[in-house]
Amino acid sequence: MPLIFAVSLPIGLAKQAQGRACLAVLVSFLTWNYFINAMGMTWGNYFGVDFTQDAVAGSGLTMMAGIKTLDTSIIGAIIISGIVTALHNRLFDKKLPIFLGIFQGTSYVVIIAFLVMIPCAWLTLLGWPKVQMGIESLQAFLRSAGALGVWIYTFLERILIPTGLHHFIYGPFIFGPAAVEGGIQMYWAQHLQEFSQSTESLKSLFPEGGFALHGNSKIFGAIGISLAMYFTAAPENRVKVAGLLIPATLTAVLVGITEPLEFTFLFISPLLFAVHAVLAASMSTVMYLFGVVGNMGGGLIDQVLPQNWIPMFSNHADMMLTQIAVGLCFAVLYFVVFRTLILHFNLCTPGREDAEVKLYSKAEYKAARGKTMAAEPDAKLGQAAGILQALGGVTNISSINNCATRLRIALHDMTQTLDDEVFKKLGAHGVFRSGDAIQVIIGLHVSQLREQLDSLISSHQSPENIPVTEAV
Template identity: 50%
Template sequence: MMEKIQRFGSAMLAPVLIFAFAGLAVGIAIICKNADLLGPIAAEGTGWYKFWSVWESGAWTVFNQMELLFVLGLPIALAKKAQARAVLEAGMVYLTFNYFVGTILSFWGPNFNIDFEQDISESAAGTGLKMIAGIKTLDTGIFGAIIISALVVWLHNRYFEKKLPDFLGIFQGTQFIYGLGFFLMMPIALLFCWLWPFAQQGIAGLQGVFMGSGIFGVWLYTFLERILIPTGLHHFIYTPFVFGPAVTPNGITKDWVASLSEFSRSTQPLSELFPGGGFALHGNSKVFAPIGIAAAFYTTARPEKKKETLALLIPVCLTAILIGITEPLEFTFLFVAPPLFAAHAVLAATMAATMYAFGLRGNMGGGLIDMLFQNWIPLWGNHHNTYLLQILIGLVFTFLYFLIFRFLILKFDFKTPGREEIGKDTKLYTKAEYREAKKNGTLHNERDGSVAAPAAAATTAAAEGASFDDPYSQRAHDFLALLGGAENITDVNNCATRLRVSVSDPSLVAGEADFKSSGALGLVNKGKALQVIVGMDVPQVRDRFEAMVNSGK
């Protein structure tokens, strides 16, 4: 069950990652249309203003069609076969569902206590209705989108390859799934018309609860968002707040970006302008913590390994600070010193809660680039005092991270990067070094010193002659061999940096050192559920890996 929940949580990452560029694009447009910043060139009616208005209209696509994004994104990770067809099926079934809902409410809206005749052309907030792909329907948000998409994926995985009688052959595959979805959506649409208004009332009540939770609520939210990263369940923590209606009608991401122009002209405190923005401050730990953590690792490393440690830490720190992907850094120490990760979660939560207490609000779930273009630059003129205080608090916590991590590392002798036992290398091995070690029989598991699993080694050796033109295929090929071959793979998925794989026989899986030798950053081994830490190019590796699994079977 936990494996299925993790798979579902990581599936949400595919659509979520698109918001990073979309938010950046909207932020740039708002900055470029701000006459206070750029002068007369940005005045309404100029060619400059018109160009950036066109730009902004396109940049809003992701936010305006958020439901479709999740409907189309989930099948990419959740469908076990023919993912492209699953995306098509999910899109068509979701639109069918909304047509059903809209038509039902147009006839019987009063029976469900819904005024379907109200005008929502300007704003749907508070009406319970929304325009989705030109369809006037219930505003079920991303929750409705996820539910419908998940149902379609279930139908797809179960019935896509079902053989029908020859005279019905034209209805096999995608046609069969859409047909099943069509018949299923009518009762589900009726069910939504009946139950969803009650859910909307409950959500409105929860908004008040969360908003009233104050500093402790922000602390708890941020703590859970960090501490659950190893399980993959942190997606379920931030999604209702950032993309759903937990504290704002359309989610913090959309409502914050939509208000940037207004906020940039206002001198009211951010805490009054956007009170719900305290639940999107978790990105501050991504910007201010890495330097303190890296400094602690570097200063406690063995003298002869400091240079190697620094080379390892610089890229993962830059990744965390600039774009907010912290997993490469966090997984660097998570599995050798779990108490450090617990300390990290507590410090991250305390940092966000402290900033909230001093009036900071905003959409700061990403890295420094998000902070610049969605917060600091557009709003600096009237809110620079708040941001200067944020930076000061962040730097104080950078120093606290350094002191606390350094103390814990030395106190408990944690084997963080650069402190490994003598003879163990800190750097990642090259492919050539791996093959040489393989020939010499010197590959060992870094954690327990055991020789790599014989079956996995045999599989790797049998396939060793293969070569590829791109690094993605090479790593996918090597990882597949180290996981026991295609027949040993039962499920494949990925999140931001990890290739998640389920296997039939865990004994066929090689040790962590073997995976590092083949280009992985690490391995999380939980029996039949494994996570190969690949890095930011995991989607490309996963595509090639899955193709090799399917062809191998």
């Protein structure tokens, strides 16, 4: 799993030549682990690490592609991948003297990364054993804290979503050793048959499964939130609001991608998002207290049904009924709380704006920009052209990256961008600005949109000559 995390990170973070960046990360990550092995075998006593022992659970060691190394899990993979990707972005295009031209590009990146991995390995051996002790202490605290630990974990996992730091909360638990050796995902899969055939309660068999209940807010919470926004919208706007909410809700419920829905209200009222985090944590905690555990960090079709309900139904149907009952109760609670807050504070959720809820037409967008649309050379690039114009044009963009649902763009001048409302009319679910960096929440098709933007930028095709596609 750490190797997969390391190699996949440049796909979203590398500014160009993502494939070559992945290769550079792979070579550098293995080099880093090899240096750790060599230094640990030579100076293990100095670092307080016994590299002569077997790499078994509890030893603090692991085997990575046949190399005995420190078990840094996905945290080490993310850090090293980030360092090498940053080197790639900075050095890939660097011009070298003609006699060194053979080393230009990826070779140069790997050479520099090779040298950087030496101090990285030294610092890892110096500091990671202390981090491992901290992880063990965290494990002990969360296990002993019981329901309180579940609440804290789930609350942090939700509340940190706007910053992107939530990956560092759930990652060590789901894919790393923070709760169980190997991570909840792997442990649950390895013991799935054993758990499904046992008549003992799942909570007694796998109490650590309480740290993988955060997906329930994506299923039951999303339903309550959407209904609250629908019924607080103006009656004449509800059909259009439903057209916005239904796809976002289905995405959250079925596959666990909540950003399109959450960012619908996050930028309108952070208070609603904070309440959402509290309710999500409370839902997971109540379920845990009633004996619900499992691997439920995603949606219905990707995790809850295939990994929990279907295999566990024969001997643990009562737990599933409890989960559904608690979830439905919280869906109602979500609806009541969100509806009350929206009405009390008169929040401008979809359908409650002063302006009519409508699609953003080409004529309106043209008026907002004060520019004239020309012929339609490529209708596929319509939304990309609109986003590009809203960002201030090709010359205002320094770099473009994306994650699962967001465009992450570095700009030369933030003042050249248009208002957030323009982005929303073009189909964005929200916009987050910080300095000269901007994140545009698009949804699950963000990778295709990013490719279209790259195509426009690389070909220097003027976005003003492409029709802007309205949000649908």
